[in-house]
Amino acid sequence: xxxxxxxxxxxxxxxxxxxxxxxxxxxxxxxxxxxxxxxxxxxxxxxxxxxxxxxxxxxxxxxxxxxxxxxxxxxxxxxxxxxxxxxxxxxxxxxxxxxxxxxxxxxxxxxxxxxxxxxxxxx
Numbered sequence: 228x229x230x231x232x233x234x235x236x237x238x239x240x241x242x243x244x245x246x247x248x249x250x251x252x253x254x255x256x257x258x259x260x261x262x263x264x265x266x267x268x269x270x271x272x273x274x275x276x277x278x279x280x281x282x283x284x285x286x287x288x289x290x291x292x293x294x295x296x297x298x299x300x301x302x303x304x305x306x307x308x309x310x311x312x313x314x315x316x317x318x319x320x321x322x323x324x325x326x327x328x329x330x331x332x333x334x335x336x337x338x339x340x341x342x343x344x345x346x347x348x349x350x
Contacts, residue, residue: 236344249323
C-alpha cells in the first residue's frame with residue numbers, strides 16, 4: 228500500500244506560478260510511476276503529467292506543455308509539479324497518483340490516489 232498526500236495548492240493570479248508536491252509513504256520501495264491529474268467542477272478527471280520511476284521518461288497533456296514541469300526526488304519519496312504561466316482554465320483540484328512500472332495517461336490504470344489540492348487561478 229502507498230499513501231499519497233499533496234501540498235502546495237492555492238490562489239494565484241493569471242501568469243503566476245505554483246509548485247505542487249506529493250509525498251508518498253508506505254511501501255515506497257517498489258518502482259512506481261507517478262502522475263498528476265486534475266478535475267474541475269462538472270468535468271471529468273484529466274491527465275496532466277506523468278513521470279517514470281527513474282525520471283527519464285515524462286509525458287504531458289498538450290495544454291500544459293512548455294508551462295508545467297514534473298519531477299521527482301526518490302530519496303524524499305516526493306514528486307513535484309512546477310506550474311508556470313498559469314491560466315484561469317488551469318483552475319481545478321490537482322490529484323497525485325501512483326502505479327507500478329510504466330507511466331500511463333489513463334486514470335483507471337493508477338492504483339493509488341491522494342486527496343487532492345485546490346489550485347485557483349484568477350483572471
